Amino acid sequence: MVKDKFVYDKEHDCYWCPEGQKLVYEGKHEGDKKIAYRIPDAVVCKKCKQYGQCTDFPRGRKIVRLSQEEVKEKLERQYEHPESQEIYKKRKARVEHPFGHIRRNLGMTSFLVRGREGARAEISVAATCFNIVRMITLLGGVRELIGGFMALQS
Structure with missing residues (x-):
């Protein structure tokens, strides 16, 4: 299961899986560039009907988020606009x-x-x-x- 199926809760700084389980803050990776979230109890993942599709890791599902994820998402949304596509075409050519x-x-x-x-x-x-x-x-x-x-x- 891909990360976009999970919902990030900015207010509580956590992720929610499609089955309603909370992934809590685990720590930072690669300096301060990435932040990890994990299901606190691996048994919850192992009992889930999505286990095997979502993850097969014995410690449960883990999501890694960029510390600047909001900026990345904003740029991805902006890229979809026709004006941005025109700019990108020029960039590719030049x-x-x-x-x-x-x-x-x-x-x-x-x-x-x-x-x-x-x-x-x-x-x-x-x-x-x-x-x-x-x-x-x-x-x-x-x-x-x-x-x-x-x-x-x-």
């Missing part, structure tokens, strides 16, 4: 192209270095390569690009 080129044509499927600074440096080099290739294409070739640079010097 933004996804460079990343697709970097991944496929430049062969950059993963970072070679570790850490935020290294990854930023690596993606900056890849973006610079993309921009140079794009300039060459827009100007009509390497000779035209060099000619353009030469014109800037004089």
Whole structure:
């Protein structure tokens, strides 16, 4: 059974399962990014007619919620509007192209270095390569690009 079948009760900070059982706050996961809720008594889950479909975990059903779940839900609702679909189509056409080129044509499927600074440096080099290739294409070739640079010097 999927999470959307469960109802989140913001006032009591808990979830309610489709059978009317309460899932209470269990704790945070991955720092403060995710919050877990669980049926307090696993026997309740095991006796439920949905057991096996909802969960087969011996400790009972567990729901994990993002700490910013309301923001995620708001953005998902907003995405469904026709105006948002138009914006997303433009984004796909404009933004996804460079990343697709970097991944496929430049062969950059993963970072070679570790850490935020290294990854930023690596993606900056890849973006610079993309921009140079794009300039060459827009100007009509390497000779035209060099000619353009030469014109800037004089």
